[in-house]
Amino acid sequence: MPLVALRDLHKRFGATQALRGASLELEPGSIHALLGENGAGKTTLVRALYGQVAPDSGEIAVDGKPVAIASPRQALALGIALVHQHSMLVPALSVAENVVLGERGSAFLPRARLHAEAAAVLGRHGVAVEPGALAESLAVGEMQRVEIARALARGARVLVLDEPTAVLAPSEVSALLQLLVELRARGMSIVLISHKLEEITAVCDRVTVLRAGETVASRPLAGLDAAQLGRLMVGDALPPPGRPPETEPGPVALRLAGLRAEGLAGIELELVALAGIDGNGQRPLEEVLAGVRPLDAGRVELLRPPLALLSADRQRTGLVLDLSVAENLVLPEAAHGGMPPVFHGGALRSAELARAADEAIARFAIRAAPDDPVRTLSGGNQQKLCVARALRARPGVLVAVNPTRGLDVGATAAVRDELRAQARAGTAVLVVSTELDEVLELGQRIAVLFRGVLLELPAGERSREAIGRRMLGAAAA
Amino acid sequence: MKRARVFAGPIAATAVAFVVAGVWLALLGADPLRALGALVGGAFGDSLALETTAVRAGPLLLVGLGVALSFRCGIWNIGGEGQVAVGALAATAVATRVAAGAPGLVALPLALLAGTVAGALWAGIAGVLKVGRGVSEVLSTILLNFIAALLVAWAVHGPLQEASGAYPQSDALPAAARLALLPDLHLAHSGLVLAVLLPLAIWALLFRTAAGLRLRAVGASPEAARYAAVSPELETVRVLLLSGALAGLAGAIEVCGVTGRLFENLAAGTGFTAIAVALLARLHPLGVLPSALVFAALAAGSGAMQRSAAVPSVAVQVIEALVIFFSVGFALPRRESA
Numbered sequence: 119m120p121l122v123a124l125r126d127l128h129k130r131f132g133a134t135q136a137l138r139g140a141s142l143e144l145e146p147g148s149i150h151a152l153l154g155e156n157g158a159g160k161t162t163l164v165r166a167l168y169g170q171v172a173p174d175s176g177e178i179a180v181d182g183k184p185v186a187i188a189s190p191r192q193a194l195a196l197g198i199a200l201v202h203q204h205s206m207l208v209p210a211l212s213v214a215e216n217v218v219l220g221e222r223g224s225a226f227l228p229r230a231r232l233h234a235e236a237a238a239v240l241g242r243h244g245v246a247v248e249p250g251a252l253a254e255s256l257a258v259g260e261m262q263r264v265e266i267a268r269a270l271a272r273g274a275r276v277l278v279l280d281e282p283t284a285v286l287a288p289s290e291v292s293a294l295l296q297l298l299v300e301l302r303a304r305g306m307s308i309v310l311i312s313h314k315l316e317e318i319t320a321v322c323d324r325v326t327v328l329r330a331g332e333t334v335a336s337r338p339l340a341g342l343d344a345a346q347l348g349r350l351m352v353g354d355a356l357p358p359p360g361r362p363p364e365t366e367p368g369p370v371a372l373r374l375a376g377l378r379a380e381g382l383a384g385i386e387l388e389l390v391a392l393a394g395i396d397g398n399g400q401r402p403l404e405e406v407l408a409g410v411r412p413l414d415a416g417r418v419e420l421l422r423p424p425l426a427l428l429s430a431d432r433q434r435t436g437l438v439l440d441l442s443v444a445e446n447l448v449l450p451e452a453a454h455g456g457m458p459p460v461f462h463g464g465a466l467r468s469a470e471l472a473r474a475a476d477e478a479i480a481r482f483a484i485r486a487a488p489d490d491p492v493r494t495l496s497g498g499n500q501q502k503l504c505v506a507r508a509l510r511a512r513p514g515v516l517v518a519v520n521p522t523r524g525l526d527v528g529a530t531a532a533v534r535d536e537l538r539a540q541a542r543a544g545t546a547v548l549v550v551s552t553e554l555d556e557v558l559e560l561g562q563r564i565a566v567l568f569r570g571v572l573l574e575l576p577a578g579e580r581s582r583e584a585i586g587r588r589m590l591g592a593a594a595a
Numbered sequence: 596m597k598r599a600r601v602f603a604g605p606i607a608a609t610a611v612a613f614v615v616a617g618v619w620l621a622l623l624g625a626d627p628l629r630a631l632g633a634l635v636g637g638a639f640g641d642s643l644a645l646e647t648t649a650v651r652a653g654p655l656l657l658v659g660l661g662v663a664l665s666f667r668c669g670i671w672n673i674g675g676e677g678q679v680a681v682g683a684l685a686a687t688a689v690a691t692r693v694a695a696g697a698p699g700l701v702a703l704p705l706a707l708l709a710g711t712v713a714g715a716l717w718a719g720i721a722g723v724l725k726v727g728r729g730v731s732e733v734l735s736t737i738l739l740n741f742i743a744a745l746l747v748a749w750a751v752h753g754p755l756q757e758a759s760g761a762y763p764q765s766d767a768l769p770a771a772a773r774l775a776l777l778p779d780l781h782l783a784h785s786g787l788v789l790a791v792l793l794p795l796a797i798w799a800l801l802f803r804t805a806a807g808l809r810l811r812a813v814g815a816s817p818e819a820a821r822y823a824a825v826s827p828e829l830e831t832v833r834v835l836l837l838s839g840a841l842a843g844l845a846g847a848i849e850v851c852g853v854t855g856r857l858f859e860n861l862a863a864g865t866g867f868t869a870i871a872v873a874l875l876a877r878l879h880p881l882g883v884l885p886s887a888l889v890f891a892a893l894a895a896g897s898g899a900m901q902r903s904a905a906v907p908s909v910a911v912q913v914i915e916a917l918v919i920f921f922s923v924g925f926a927l928p929r930r931e932s933a
Contacts, residue, residue, distance in 0.1 A: 408822050427822070435822045440815035441808075449812055453824040456805030466803045 119182050121146045121307050122167065122198070122276055127176035129162055129331075136162040137173065138331040142309070144276065149298055149308045151318040151339065153351055154328035155554070160311050163328065164278045167309075168200040169193040198276045199269035203285060205261040209254035213240070216253050217268050243267040244300060259290030263297060270301075277301070278309040283317055295321050315344050315590040329353055348586030352554055372515045372546055373419040399570040400550050404430055404519045422514025422546060428504050430519035430550075436504045437492045444475035444488040447507050478506035483532070498529030505536055516540055519550045534560060554582050605875050605882065605922060609889060612917035619913065620906060630904035634911070637899025638892035644899075646782040650853060652891035653790045654679065654845040654865045659872030659883045660797050661841035666878050667801065668834040669814040674721060674736025676866025677743030678714040678839045682846025684747050685713030687755060687765050687857035690772035690850070699771040706772045707847045714843015715836045717743065722835035726828040732835070740866065748859050755857060764858035774852035784852035793841070797880040810834055842866065871915070875922040890915065 120143040129137040137159045144150050154160050165171040167178065169187040177184055180196050187193050190200070207216045214236030218227065227235075236249040245263040253261065262282055269277060279298075283291045298308055299321055312318055318325065319339065326336040327350045335350050405411035406418065408427050429436035437446050448471060451457040460470045475488035482502040486495050492503065501521070508516060518537060522530040537560060541547045549560045550567070557564055558580060565574040566588035573588045617627035638648045658675040665672035689709040694702045717739060724730040748763070750756075755765045774784040801807040810830055812820040817827040849862045868890050875889065876882030897911035 409824075410821050429822055434816070435818050438812045438816045438819045438823075441812060445808055445812075449808060449820070449825065450823040452805040452808040452812075453826075461805045464805050466805060466808065468803070 120144055120179075121181065123177075123179040123182075124163065124167060125177045125179070127163065127166055127173045127178075129159075129166065129171060129173050136331055137166070137176075139333065140176075140328060140331060141333045141336065142326045143336065144307050144309060145324070146307050147302055147305045148323040149302050149310055149321050151322040151325040152309055152311045152328065153313070153318065153325055153347065155351055155552075157330075157552075158328040158351075159331040160328055161280060162331075164200060164280060164309060164311065167193065167198060167278060170200075194269075194272055194274070197274050198278070199272070199274035200278045200280065201262060201265050201269065201282060203281045205253070205258070205265065207253040207256075207261055207264060209252070211253055212249065213247055213251050213253060213256070213264055214249035216264065217249075217271060239271040240264070240267050243270050244297060257287075257290065259286050259293060262286075262294060266297065266301075270306075274306075276307045276309070278311075280311050281313070282310070283312055283314060291317065313590060315347060318347075327351055344587050344590060345583065348590055349583050351590075352582040352586040372425070372548065373421065375416050375419065399567045400430065400519060400552070402570070403550065403567070404517070407517050408435075420515065424511050424513050425515040425517065426508035426511045426513035428501075428508050428516070428518040428521050430523070432497075432500050432504050437500060439493040440491060442489050442491055443479070443484070443486050443495070443503060444471050446492050446503060447475055447478055447510065450507065450511065474510070478503070478510070482506045482536070498525045498532075501525055501529065501533055505533060509536075509540070513545060515546045515548065517548045517550070520552060521549065522551075522553070522556060554585050557585065558582070605877065605886065608875065608921040608924065609918055612914060612921045615917055615921075616910075616914040620910065623906070623910075625904060625906045630900050630906045630910070633903040633906075634893070634896035634900040634914075636903075637896035639896075640899070643781065644895065646780055648888065648891045648895040649787055650782050650784070651894050652887040653787050653852075654849055654862055655869050655872050655890055656790045656883055656887035657793065657845035657848070658842045658865055658869035659876065659887050660793060660880055661838035662869050662873035663876060663878040663880060663883055664797065664801070664810070664841075665834050665838040666873060667814045668810045668830055669817065670725075670831055670834055670838075671733045672718060672721070672736050672835060672838050673733055673870065674718060674739050674839070674866065675842045675869045676864075677736070677740035678717050678842030679846035679849070679862055679865050680740075680743040680747050681717045682710035682714040682843030683850045683857055683861055684743075684750055684755075684846075685843070686710035686772075686847035686850045687768065688750070690768045691755065691766045694772070695769060697771060702769065702771040703774065703851065706768075706851055707844060710847020710850070711840045711844040714846060715840035717843065718835040718839025719832065722832035725835075726831055732831075744859070747857065747861070751858055757856075762858075765856045767856050768851060772851055773855060774848065784848075786848040786852040789844075789848070791884070794880045794884050801880060806833070842869075868915070871919040871922065875918065889918065893918070 122142075122144040124140065124142045127137045127140045128135075140159055140163050142150070142152065142163065152160050152163070162171055166173045167187065169189045169192050172188065178187060179185065180198070185196060187196065187198075193200070208219065211219065214233045217236040217239055218232060233249040240247055240249065243263075243266065245260075245267045247256065247260050247264055253264070256264065262279075266277065282294060286294065295317060298310070302308060302321075310318070310322060322339050324337065325339050325342065325347070327334050327347070329351065334353070402411060404427070406413060407425065408429070433439060438449065441449070448460045451460055456462070456464050456466070460467060460474055472488060478484065479486065479488065482505060484495075484499050484502045484506065486499055486503075492500060495503065505521075516537070521533050521537065525533065534556070537547055537549065541562075547560075549557065551557050551560075563574070563577075564580065564585065565572045566585060567573075568588060568591050575584055575588070613631065617631060620627040620630050637644055639645055658679060661678075662672060662675055686706040686709050690702060690706040693709075694705050697705070718736070721730075721732045721735040721739060724735045725732045751763045751765055757764055757766045774786045777783045777785055777787070799807075801811065809820070809825045810833075812823065812825055813827045813830040820827055820830075845865070846862065850857055854861060872883060872886045872890055876886035893911050893915050897908040900906050900911065901908040
C-alpha cells in the first residue's frame with residue numbers, strides 16, 4: 119500500500135487548467151522523482167499535497183485513508199513536509215532558533231539548552247551546522263539541510279523537495295543527494311522535483327512524469343534512458359509546430375563572447391533561438407543584455423544597434439504598471455534628457471505623444487486608450503504594448519524573452535507573427551523561451567541553455583526530443 | 596467624473612475629521628458648532644485673518660510640494676523640517692553678513708538663492724548616502740533634522756547672534772533683503788506670489804517633461820525604469836535636491852518675508868505638517884494649494900477658537916491629527932487590482 123496517494127487531481131486557476139488528472143503514488147522508504155516541463159503542474163501538485171492549493175476534484179490518501187489537507191499545518195500533522203526552493207528560514211535568527219521556531223513551549227528557552235537541543239536535532243540527521251550561526255550566514259545548501267532537519271524534528275515521514283538543486287553549487291548538490299539517500303535508508307519517503315537527469319538516475323527509485331497537468335507515466339526508473347525520459351516529458355504525439363520564417367541569414371548582428379556573470383558560465387552566441395528550463399541562465403542573460411547585471415568576463419558586441427529587449431517579466435521589469443499606455447510607450451526615450459520627436463529639449467510634446475500612442479494602438483491592435491493605466495490592461499495587450507515600445511527604437515537586434523508567456527491563443531499568434539515579420543524585415547531576433555514549440559516555430563537556429571552554457575542543436579536535429587534531451591543536460595549523443 | 600473622484604477622497608477626509616472633532620469637543624463639554632465657527636472665523640473671518648492664513652500656507656505649500664515630488668519618486672523625504680531650517684540659516688547669513696550692505700536687487704535674490712541651495716544640499720546629503728551607501732533616506736533625513744536644528748542654535752548663539760548679544764537671535768535683516776508686503780496688505784508678502792506660481796511649475800515638470808516622466812516611473816517601479824534605461828540612483832539624488840531646494844526656499848522666504856530674523860524653532864513643525872499637506876493632496880502639485888490652506892487655516896484659527904469658544908488651542912492639534920489620520924484612509928491612492 120502506498121504511503122501517500124494522489125489520485126486524479128484537477129485544478130484550474132482562472133483560464134489555466136494547471137492539473138487535469140494528475141496522480142502520484144509514493145511508496146514508503148523510496149525516493150520518487152517528479153519530472154515535467156515548466157508549467158506541467160509539478161509545483162501545483164506538491165502544493166496540493168502540502169495544503170497550499172485546494173484541488174477542484176480528486177483524492178488524496180495517506181496510509182490508505184482519504185484525507186482533506188487544507189493547510190500546511192494539517193500536512194505537517196500528517197507527517198508531510200515541503201522544502202521550498204528558496205529558504206523559509208528567518209535570516210536574522212540563529213540556526214537553533216529557527217529549528218525550534220513555532221514549536222510548542224519554545225518561548226524563554228535558555229540559550230544553552232536551546233543550542234543543545236538544536237545540535238541534537240541537527241546531529242541526529244547528519245547536518246553539520248553550527249547552531250549559534252545566523253541563518254543568513256549559511257550557504258544555500260546548508261539552509262536547505264537545516265530546513266530538512268527541522269521538518270524531521272517535527273515528525274515528518276514524507277519530504278517533498280521542490281527543485282532543491284536548482285539553486286545549489288555542484289558540491290552542495292552531492293551533499294544533499296547523499297543526505298536523501300541516508301534518509302531513505304532510515305525509512306523516509308521523499309518526492310524530488312528536478313530537471314537534472316543525472317540526479318534523478320543517481321538516487322531515485324521511481325519517476326512520475328507530468329505533461330500539461332496530466333500524469334503520462336509513473337514507473338520504476340530502472341531501464342529508462344535520457345532519450346526516453348525526454349520524450350515522456352515533452353511528448354511526441356503532438357502535431358508538428360509551425361515553421362520558422364524562411365529568410366537568408368544576414369551578417370552577424372550580435373556577438374556574445376565568453377560571457378561570465380553570476381549565473382552565466384561562458385556564453386558564446388551569434389543569434390539563435392534559445393530553449394532551456396527556467397533557472398539555467400535565461401534571467402542572467404536577459405539582465406546582461408538589458409545592462410542591469412555586471413559582467414565578470416567576456417563582452418557583448420552589438421554590431422547592429424540599437425538593441426531592444428522584450429523582458430520576460432513584463433509586469434515587473436517590462437512596464438511601469440501605474441503609468442499610462444502612452445507614458446510607458448515613450449519611457450525609454452525619456453532617459454538621458456529625452457529624445458525627439460516626443461521630447462524636445464527635455465519638454466514633453468503632448469501632440470507628439472498622442473500621435474505616437476494612437477499609432478501604436480492602431481498598428482498593434484492594443485485594446486486600450488492612451489491614458490489608461492497599464493495596470494488595467496490584459497496580459498496580451500500589455501505584451502503588445504511592450505512589442506510596440508521595443509520596435510519604436512527601430513532595433514537592429516530584438517531580444518524576446520518568453521514573449522508569449524501567459525498569453526491567450528490570439529495574442530500569442532499576434533506576437534509571434536510580429537517577431538517573424540521583424541526577422542523578415544532584417545532585424546536579428548533572439549527568442550529565449552521555455553516553450554519548445556515556440557522555439558521550434560520561431561528559431562532558424564536553436565540552442566539549449568543549460569546551467570549557464572549553450573548546447574547548440576545540429577541543423578538536422580530539429581525535434582522536441584532532441585531539445586528535451588539537452589534540457590535535461592544530456593550531452594549531444 | 597474622474598476629476599470629481601480625485602477630490603472626493605481629500606474632501607471626505609477633511610469633513611469626517613471635523614465631524615469626529617465635533618463629537619470630541621461635545622464630549623469635552625464645549626459647543627462644537629461655536630468652536631468650529633470660531634475656528635473658521637479666525638482663519639477666514641476678516642482680511643487680517645485671511646492674510647494670516649495665507650502667510651502660514653506659504654511654507655506649507657512649498658515644503659509640501661517638495662514632499663509630494665519626492666514621494667512620487669518613491670523617496671520618503673521626512674527632512675523638510677531640517678531643510679527649512681538650513682534654508683533660513685543660509686538666507687540669514689547672506690543677508691546679515693555676506694551681502695549686508697548690498698542693494699535690494701542684489702541682497703534679496705542672493706538671500707533666497709542661498710536658502711534654496713542650502714536646502715538642496717542638505718537633502719542631497721541624504722541622496723548621496725542612499726545611493727552611495729544604501730542608507731535609508733527616512734533615517735538620514737530625520738537625523739539631519741536634528742543636526743539642522745542644532746546648527747541654527749549654534750548660529751544664533753554664536754556667529755550670527757545679534758550685535759547687542761541680548762537674545763539668541765540674529766540681527767534684523769536689512770530692508771534690502773526683506774520681501775516687500777503686497778500692496779495695501781499688512782502681513783502678506785510678495786513671496787506668496789511665488790507660492791501660487793510654483794504648483795503650476797511643478798505640475799508642468801511632473802507631467803510635461805522627460806524628467807517628470809522618469810521621476811514618476813522610478814517611483815512606480817524602479818526595476819522597470821532601470822530596464823528602460825532610466826537610472827533610479829540618478830533620479831533619487833535629483834528629486835532630493837529639488838525637494839530640499841523647495842524647503843530651503845520656504846525657510847528663506849520665512850526669514851525674508853515674515854520673521855525678519857533668525858531664531859531657534861523658527862517655523863517649527865512646518866516640515867512635518869507638510870507631509871500631511873502632501874498626503875491630503877494625494878501627492879498632486881495642484882492639490883497642494885488647497886491642502887496647504889486647510890492646514891494653515893487650522894493653525895491660524897486656533898487662537899480665535901480658544902478665545903471665543905473656551906476650547907484650548909491644543910484641540911486644533913487634535914483636529915490636525917484627525918485630518919491626517921483620515922486623509923491616509925480616504926486620500927491615499929488606492930491600488931486597483933488588474
